[in-house]
Amino acid sequence: MKVASSREAYNYLHKLLTSDVEEFWVTTLRSDKSVIRSTCLFRGTVDNCPVHPRDIFRFACMQNASSIIVSHNHPSQDPHPSLEDQRVTRQIVKAGQLLCIPLLDHIIVTNRGYWSYADRRVYKITNDLFIAAPST
Numbered sequence: 001m002k003v004a005s006s007r008e009a010y011n012y013l014h015k016l017l018t019s020d021v022e023e024f025w026v027t028t029l030r031s032d033k034s035v036i037r038s039t040c041l042f043r044g045t046v047d048n049c050p051v052h053p054r055d056i057f058r059f060a061c062m063q064n065a066s067s068i069i070v071s072h073n074h075p076s077q078d079p080h081p082s083l084e085d086q087r088v089t090r091q092i093v094k095a096g097q098l099l100c101i102p103l104l105d106h107i108i109v110t111n112r113g114y115w116s117y118a119d120r121r122v123y124k125i126t127n128d129l130f131i132a133a134p135s136t
Contacts, residue, residue: 002034003027006116009069009107013038017073017109022049024072026056028065029104036063046075051088053095060101068096071107079108079115089117 003009009027016038017023024042027035041059042051049072060068070092072085081089089106096103105118 002032003029003069004033006105006107006114006119009071009105010109010114010116013069013071013107014109014111014114016040017071019043019073020075021045022047022072022075024049024051024070026059027069027071028060028063029067029069031066033067033104036065048084053088053091056092057095057099057101061099065101067102067104069105069107070103071105071109073109077110077112079110079113081108081115081117 001012003012012035013025013027016025022044023040024044025038025040027038030036039059041055042049044050051072056068056070070089085106085108089103092103092106105116107117108115
C-alpha cells in the first residue's frame, strides 16, 4: 500500500488506532512511499503517552525506512495537538533531519477525523512527494 497524502495515511491508520487509551504508532515507508510496516511503539493513558525519538528511529533503521509517518490517537476525540504533541513532533523532526530519515507527517487520529502537521506545514514537515490534502 502506498501512502502519498495525509488523507490516505488517515484512511490507513484510523483502522489501527482504535484504543480507548493513547497509542503512538510509527509507519515506515520505502522511497516510493509504500508502507513497510506499522507498529504501536508507545501506549499511555486516556490523555498522555510518553514518547522518545530514540525508539522511533531505532525501529525506522531496523526496517530500512526511507521516511516515516508517526500517528497517535486522542481518545477525547479532539484532534488538535497538545503542547506535548508539539514538543515531541519538533524532536522527531530534528532527529529525522540528523539521521536522513524524514518525518513526512504526524497525524492525530480521532473517530471524527484527523489533524495533520504536514497539511498545516507545521515545523516544515513537508516533502515534494507527499501531497498535502485538506483534513477534516
